[in-house]
């Protein structure tokens with residue numbers, strides 16, 4: 465895709481680089497020439513300029529991109545740029561928020577998606593602390609999600625004997641075994657020492673499974 | 679758990695609040711009195727002070743916490759505080775990094791886990807852009823993971839007729855329907871307009887499912 469990233473702070477810069485690695489054509493704009501020069505070799509193109517200026521956005525081809533991401537903490541600039549990009553009919557505009565109020569304003573001016581990296585990572589980290597040895601947690605609904613749980617404590621046992629359903633109202637969706645994934649395993653399957661269980665359930669129940677297997 | 683959070687920037691503040699919501703006793707320290715006063719009602723206790731001062735850390739009870747999280751962008755302060763906390767035998771010390779170099783240094787001085795929120799959210803967002811209408815992607819193995827995919831294009835059809843297994847080598851692990859989760863649905867189940875499918879498969883195949891259902 466053709467993607468515009470406005471703002472090369474830590475989030476914007478890492479985003480521009482990762483999107484490029486995934487094969488997208490990324491053009492970035494920042495008013496800081498040093499930031500622009502640093503990233504220029506690593507992405508499609510990087511331009512120095514004021515992204516709140518609609519003429520500048522036209523010059524760099526903003527109307528032709530399929531996705532724009534506005535990555536600045538400052539509310540006024542990010543709201544202005546988001547508004548300009550929606551007026552220029554950019555199909556998808558994502559914007560970074562630096563507070564809950566900022567998030568609300570961005571939603572009101574039409575941001576298709578709002579990201580608050582520091583808050584979202586804080587929530588994810590807080591949830592993984594709850595289940596300290598769970599390798600990762602993916603929320604599906606408030607308090608309900610999927611965790612990756614090392615299975616060593618259950619090595620040799622069948623899923624039926626572990627009875628996660630009966631004890632924790634949790635279901636094993638898959639077993640990660642080395643570089644393989646066994647999807648929707650049979651209850652008669654036996655767990656191996658290095659397996660990681662991909663389990664769905666309430667987050668507090670998942671935390672109990674992790675604690676019980678410690 | 680008893681948890682210490684050092685630094686009340688956006689990440690530290692959101693972390694302290696979310697850990698408290700999950701039932702932990704959180705003490706926070708920041709040198710900015712305004713930040714400390716703002717958060718004080720919402721957590722166990724908040725203290726104004728210089729966290730690089732080992733005496734201050736002793737005074738606030740750092741040796742008695744089970745987990746400490748150092749949440750500052752400035753390399754020198756975060757490395758100093760991490761080192762003090764490890765010397766004080768705090769069992770788990772996590773630290774926030776603001777660059778890859780910062781991450782390396784924190785690992786060298788013994789941080790048990792390093793988090794770089796802006797980079798990690800940028801990577802996640804870049805991956806979810808790859809499958810643009812997927813609501814979220816959870817990696818299990820390189821190129822293999824779980825995505826949440828809106829099912830509106832399939833409304834009224836059975837899972838069997840959609841044949842995601844035959845066409846995309848993907849499996850529907852669950853259906854998110856309003857506030858409910860239907861885990862390991864039957865092939866005869868019919869998809870409803872607002873359903874979100876929780877699907878496991880290769881990331882490029884998941885992206886194809888999303889594009890095909892556009």
Ligand SMILES: Nc1ncnc2c1ncn2[C@@H]1O[C@H](COP(=O)(O)OP(=O)(O)OP(=O)(O)O)[C@@H](O)[C@H]1O
Nearest residue numbers: 471472473474475494495496514515516536537538
């Ligand atoms: N009007 C503007 N036009 C172009 N670039 C801008 C404009 N305003 C700010 N920037 C750039 O946006 C970038 C990010 O700014 P800011 O400091 O607000 O980000 P941040 O959200 O704190 O960053 P981080 O992602 O590191 O947390 C800076 O490099 C800055 O030069």
Ligand SMILES: Nc1ncnc2c1ncn2[C@@H]1O[C@H](COP(=O)(O)OP(=O)(O)OP(=O)(O)O)[C@@H](O)[C@H]1O
Nearest residue numbers: 685686687688689708709710728729730750751752
């Ligand atoms: N030596 C110290 N002792 C206590 N608090 C400190 C010390 N040094 C910095 N802080 C506090 O740490 C907090 C975070 O600082 P900093 O600006 O480095 O964070 P940041 O990582 O950019 O924040 P964000 O999470 O918003 O991205 C600030 O509130 C600051 O007052």
